[in-house]
Structure formats: C-alpha cells, structure tokens
Amino acid sequence: MSEEYKKQRYSVWLSKDAVQKSDAAVAMEGLTNRSAFIERAIHFYSGYLYQEKHIDFLSDVILESMKGIVKTSEDRLARLLFKIAVEMAKLESMLAAINDMDEATMRRLHIRCVNEVKKINGILTMEAAVRYQRSDEE
Numbered sequence: 001m002s003e004e005y006k007k008q009r010y011s012v013w014l015s016k017d018a019v020q021k022s023d024a025a026v027a028m029e030g031l032t033n034r035s036a037f038i039e040r041a042i043h044f045y046s047g048y049l050y051q052e053k054h055i056d057f058l059s060d061v062i063l064e065s066m067k068g069i070v071k072t073s074e075d076r077l078a079r080l081l082f083k084i085a086v087e088m089a090k091l092e093s094m095l096a097a098i099n100d101m102d103e104a105t106m107r108r109l110h111i112r113c114v115n116e117v118k119k120i121n122g123i124l125t126m127e128a129a130v131r132y133q134r135s136d137e138e
Contacts, residue, residue, distance in 0.1 A: 012038070 014022075019034075026037045101109075116132060117124065
C-alpha cells in the first residue's frame with residue numbers, strides 16, 4: 001500500500017446530532033463505516049471550500065447529477081410510452097376487427113389525423129375526437 005493510501009487513527013469530537021446524521025448517511029449510501037463517511041465528507045467539503053481552485057470538482061458533481069436526472073426521466077418516459085403503445089395496439093386491433101375499411105379510406109383518415117394532431121399540437125382529448133368525428137369536414 002502506498003504512503004498516500006495508508007490510514008491513521010485520529011480522535012474526533014462530534015455532537016450526538018452529527019453522529020446520528022453520519023450513521024444515517026452511512027446506511028443510506030451503503031458505506032462500510034462512519035470513518036468512510038467522514039472521509040468522503042471531508043473531500044466533498046474541501047472541494048466546496050476551494051471551488052474556485054477546483055472547478056473540475058463542481059463540474060463533475062453537476063454533470064453526474066444531471067446525468068442521473070436525465071436517465072431517470074428517460075426510463076420513466078420509456079415505460080409510459082410502452083404502456084401507451086400497448087393500449088393503442090389493443091384499441092387498433094378492436095377497431096380493425098369491427099370495421100371493414102378500404103385502403104383509400106384509411107389513407108384519408110391518416111392524413112386527416114396527422115393534420116389534426118399538428119393543428120392541436122399533439123394535445124388530444126376524447127371530447128375533441130368526438131367533435132372531430134361528428135364534423136362534416138374532410
């Protein structure tokens with residue numbers, strides 16, 4: 001083990017509140033012990049204090065935070081889009097089973113729906129669809 005990574009024992013005086021917070025953080029972060037948390041906290045806080053000299057520290061923290069937020073959002077959106085696609089496939093299958101539509105009618109319907117969705121900026125409600133179906137416009 002190199003000199004840099006050898007650890008020594010130090011006495012530290014802490015309030016009960018600080019010990020409770022560190023123990024909670026140890027459990028939350030999955031650290032091995034309180035010392036690991038204190039060492040991590042020292043590195044973090046020293047980086048915070050010397051942020052002008054350590055621009056890379058804050059950049060990395062912000063970048064990692066943003067990556068986490070974006071990844072969580074992507075995962076949530078992907079799950080929701082999958083659920084919507086399943087529901088749409090069920091609806092389309094039911095409609096195809098009860099309607100006998102020729103190719104020309106399906107193409108006109110597709111063009112009409114694309115134009116309608118563009119017009120309403122993708123915000124479709126059941127009420128708007130009913131009004132749309134009852135209209136005489138082509």
